[in-house]
Amino acid sequence: MTEPVPSSPAPIEALRDKGPDRPPRSQWRDVWSQFRKHKGAMVGAAFLLIITLGVLFGPWLWTLDPQRLDIRAKDMRPIYTALWDSTAKTGWGHPLGTDQLGRDNLSQLIAGGRASMAVGWAAMLLSLIIGTGIGVMAGYFRKADGVLMRLTDLFLSLPILPLLLVAVTLFRQPLRANFGPEGGMFILIVAVVGITSWMPTARIVRGEILALKEREFVLAARSIGTRPFKIIRRHLLPNVLSPIMVSATLGLATAIITESALSFLGVGFPSDFPTWGKMLADAVARMEDFPERVLLPGIAISLTVLGVNYLGDGLRDALDPRIRGR
């Protein structure tokens, strides 16, 4: 007969845990502490926050109407020009100067930023929704996979910028008639940018879903009779959140640049509605005399996109569990 198994020996005093010494850390606390180590990402996020708050609350702080014409105060230079050129036409009433019609540059920048950011966020959300939807469907339902991936390949082989230009010039009139000049253009640009930029997200999400679908927790959920859509919502979507967030930052950057490019080429918003791209395009003709009118919106676009890109870089590092905690 075998000897009775002795009850577990008394633990050695020195090795005994005195309870967990720290409360458990949640995943998002880990992500945040990793994210904070990435200096560029922190600066980028802070800058994006400042720009967003600035364009949101700017019109209350700087109350000049961006579309008000003041022809007497036209072509004023920014206030800092007075540092080296005391004869320049400057004034505290227009700290960043005015354009050739006497519209205040600062309030135009704020209004243009509102338009650019609104288009950027809306187009990014639209492309995320389409991309995630198609990616999840293709990854989860095997029957839909072939068709949806062929569709993605098809969209990837479309020449995007020419098609954007075609679509914008074609649908401008009917949408303007229905939703007003600004509303119609907003809908149109958001729709075309969203529809033409969802493919990378769809591919990434599909790949993740394909891997996650075979894991035990999905099997467990299925075995207790969870419906497919509930599995997707409760178990799969939270797990693909991190790649979606990373592609969201990329999408925001592309959307802002695409909107500005369309405005620059003259097919964007109507001419009295300031956006950063349109301010830049209008100023190019006079950039020898008034370089600041090119520089200000250009720097605004570039810094915003730079901030978003750095934010995306930091998010990618912070959300990747292989890098986190090293």
Add this chain to the structure above:
Amino acid sequence: MLTFAVRRLVLAIPTLFFISFVIFMLLQLAPGDPMAQVPLTVPPEVKEKMRQALGLGEPVLVQYWKWLVQVFWTEPKIFIDWLTRDSLLLGWLPDTQLYQGELRVISWQTRSPVMDIVLQRLPQTLWVVGLAYVVGVLIALPIGIYSAYRQYSVFDQAGTFVTMIGFSIPPFFTGPLLIVIFSVYLGWFPSIYDTTHVVNDWASFKVQIYQMVMPVMVLALQTTAQLSRYMRASMLDNLNQDYVRTARAKGLSEAVVVMVHVLRNSMIPVVTVIALGVPAIFGGAIITENVFKVNGIGQLLLTALFANDLPMVMTLTFIFAMLIVLFNLIADILYGLLDPRIRYD
């Protein structure tokens, strides 16, 4: 490999037909009227006849079919005729004379064949955009290699910063910025690209170089930013592999290890990325061409769009789509050829 290539090629044909159909149908929705410029004194029945002459009276599907015939049947015939008549390569063959004066794709702006205009515009685009791509690749590869080799060094950090800037600053800002600095303040380079300039001696060649510097730099910045990121990531993947340690343990010099062993393996994905970027050269950089007034393909598309020249827009967009599909295919096949670990079947 061959079966894979053939299968992809066969699959590309319905894709192209579908794309051309989608673009054609999209353009049918265009609100503009090609007769809008005709004076009001022209009576309506004459206008109707002019419309018929432009091929607008037929049903949409017939129009699409005629366009397909013109692009895939008539234009190749003209191309073969040109090959056997004027080209150096096949000019010794007897003239085929396949083209018997059928109707070609006619531009509504100039009333001349679209393909002729495209061929006139192509050299400018290829010179500027193509050279920019070559320059971009040549700058990007060493930067990527060195910043991966010295990861987290000052050079790497600076390189990362510069590529981030390259990603973030759009060409419609770098273009005017360079013009302000180098044409307006310093006066080194002309701000407008003169396409009528003829290079026949050293001085005119210098002028040509000078006017190409700025557009090439603007475009090369974008290429460099993307490619050097790829190169760096690909080098980093390979630098930690076991075969690198083996190579070092054998006593190979560091230069041989990095430039022969690691570089050759890292180039596999980068080469495909380079191939994927080629269609963009032919597509022309619409914005950069617009900024520097290069009258290439991109600018042609833009003016055709604004002038409501639907046959031109249709043909150009389809050429771009065809190039994208073709180079996707080439990239896939290259990947399989370069990396024997990839098995497609």
